[in-house]
Amino acid sequence: MVGLSVGEKHFIQGGIAQDLRSDGRKRLTYRPIYVETGVIPQAHGSARIRLGATDVIASVKAELGKPSALQPDKGKIAIYVDCSPTAAPMFEGRGGEELSTELSVALQRCLLGGKSGSAGSGIDPSSLVIVEGKVCWDLYIDGLVISSDGNLLDALGAAIKAALSNTGIPKVNVASETSGDEQPEVNISDEEFLQFDTSGIPVIVTLTKVGRHYIVDATSEEESQISSAISISINRKGHICGLTKRGGAGLDPSIILDMISVAKHVSEQLINKLDSEIAAAEANEEES
Amino acid sequence: MMQVRPNLDYEGPKSHQHHRAFVFGFEYGFLKEKLDQKEAAKRANEQLGFVFDIGPNPWSKPATSSFGCKPSLVKMEYVSPEGLRLDGRRPMEMRQIRAEIGTVARADGSAVFEMGNTKVIAAVYGPREVQNRSQQISDQALVRCEYSMANFSTGDRMRKPKGDRRSTEISLVIRQTMEACILTHLMPRSQIDIFVQVLQADGGTRSACINAATLALADAGIPMRDIVTSCSAGYLNSTPLLDLNYIEDSAGGPDVTVGILPKLDKVTLLQMDAKLPLDIFENVMGLATEGCKAVANYIREVLLENTKQLEYRRGL
Incomplete structure (x- = not known):
């Protein structure tokens, strides 16, 4: 994707080995994160995250739906990611589909947990149920990549976290008790909104192994030097909520464990930074 | 203002x-x-x-013709x-417009353009080597355009099939409009890609996309005859209306989209659906043209401000 000369490759690798990357960061430092909430007024919640030249938008839309027969006590949550061709000409037409799907699945794994939807999930699907087995909220989370300069997964994860803390879902009053198979009548309030508890939503930390070292928040130049990468989602308690190993050569199991402990350490700083940025963005939005 | x-x-x-x-x-x-x-x-x-x-509507003026x-x-x-x-x-007032240049860091040129609640991003890549050799044109540049809408851009969330007929048509319209103003003969055997992404759709996306594309092309430093600006106008309740929003647009009345080269005073894009008598059409089109000129003034201001910034950063 990125055409680099031999000299440039050596420069990047040498910099990483000496803990001084080409943009002046250390190996385990993120680029500055800028958060903006409420960017899409017609969504129930939205946020835009900028991480250097990486720019993503996440929006949350809730629609009333019916819970599935297998899990009558749980609402549905879906994550879709779209790579806009503005980010790179190669995403034109169907070009971005492969990456979009990869990111969607990885986010689903990291944020929502498996099919059972219980463990690892940052959002409790049972909180979306209005009438068991009949009415629930379907939560559609859409991510859009506007500009891409590496580390899309972490940025999207952070954007979704910010969008969810920005989300207000209208309060629903069930009009009357209905029996049997009848669909109950519901009233959607346009004044009262329910907020999510987003403290349990994990952040995603992608560790990229270049040579013998790992770095966080790789730019696309650095990503082209990847020997392998692991994305780990970790919540505030330090629990691992999901893990994806992508690309590159195989890794020694002990290295993976080491990478996980490094990611855990990094995630603490990231969560704190992100939470304060989100709070600042929310305050900013209310002011304006 | x-x-x-x-x-x-x-x-x-x-x-x-x-x-x-x-x-x-x-x-x-x-x-x-x-x-x-x-x-x-x-x-x-x-x-x-x-x-x-x-x-008949007691408030509206009596229809000026049998139409x-x-x-x-x-x-x-x-x-x-x-x-x-x-x-x-x-009726003759536009929504608030806002533009910003250089929003996509990695593109050669980019801009955001807002008209009220309509918001689009345009990014330009090029002029660069033609990616698909068979499309190369030996005496002028190849201009390509893709229009896409975000899933969350409309009121009800849509699961869009990429490349449906509507977006293909708008892509084509934007491409033809921009091709008319780019000096393609100066860049033979090269390719210019224009990508527009709708973030919020509230009527007039076509116009907003063209305005955003103009700014992005200017930001990319691509030689142009003139800037192209676009604006829509409609005719509802026997009144010509400038810059329709979504509700007015879906009312089913005529919708005239005009694109002009303001300095050369030439029309490069004209689209209308529904029927209108000729004298009213003239009015509506005139109104849309006035809208285009207002947009052109604003775009020129934004570009000038951007140039000043660039100059300042260079230390001139």
Whole structure:
């Protein structure tokens, strides 16, 4: 994707080995994160995250739906990611589909947990149920990549976290008790909104192994030097909520464990930074 | 200048609760002088109600010609007796426009353009080597364009199939419009890609995309004859309306989209659906052209400001 000369490759690798990357960061430092909430007024919640030249938008839309027969006590949550061709000409037409799907699945794994939807999930699907087995909220989370300069997964994860803390879902009053198979009548309030508890939503930390070292928040130049990468989602308690190993050569199991402990350490700083940025963005939005 | 301020008290008509953002009421300076805000909001709400209209509308001017829509039983009131539109604008008033240059860091040129609640991003890549050799043109540049809408851009979330007919058509329209102003003969055997992404759609996406593309091309430093600007106008309740929003656009009346080269005073894009008598069409098109000129003035200001910034950063 990125055409680099031999000299440039050596420069990047040498910099990483000496803990001084080409943009002046250390190996385990993120680029500055800028958060903006409420960017899409017609969504129930939205946020835009900028991480250097990486720019993503996440929006949350809730629609009333019916819970599935297998899990009558749980609402549905879906994550879709779209790579806009503005980010790179190669995403034109169907070009971005492969990456979009990869990111969607990885986010689903990291944020929502498996099919059972219980463990690892940052959002409790049972909180979306209005009438068991009949009415629930379907939560559609859409991510859009506007500009891409590496580390899309972490940025999207952070954007979704910010969008969810920005989300207000209208309060629903069930009009009357209905029996049997009848669909109950519901009233959607346009004044009262329910907020999510987003403290349990994990952040995603992608560790990229270049040579013998790992770095966080790789730019696309650095990503082209990847020997392998692991994305780990970790919540505030330090629990691992999901893990994806992508690309590159195989890794020694002990290295993976080491990478996980490094990611855990990094995630603490990231969560704190992100939470304060989100709070600042929310305050900013209310002011304006 | 159109200084507008969203009226947040106002919740939107009942039938459009989903589109709350689309129908933000706007309260204007002149209203503020006369009424206090609460009264204005109340009035805006009254204006939004459906008007059951059997027979001719008592408020609208009598139709200027024999032309007229079939009178329907329930008719929406798009222009109030006071001459205000659903969002509080005057018929010949545009929505607030805002533009920003250089929003996509990795593109060669990029811009955001907003018209009211419509918001689009355009990114330009090129001129660069032609990716697909068979498309290469030996004496001019190849211009390509892709229009896409975000899933969350519309009121109801859509799961769009990429490359549906509507977006293909708009891509084509934008490409042809921009091709007309780019000096393609200066860049033979090269390729220019224009990508426009709609973040919020509230009517007039076509115009907003063209305006954004112009800015992005200028930001990329691509030689152009002139900037292209675009604006739409319509005709509802026997009144020509400038810059239709989503509700006015979906009313089914005529929608004239005009794109002009303001300095050369030439029309490069003209589209209309529905029928209109010639004299009214002339009016509506004239109105849209005026809109284009207003946009052109604004775009020129933005570009000038951007150039000053660049100059400053260079230390000139």
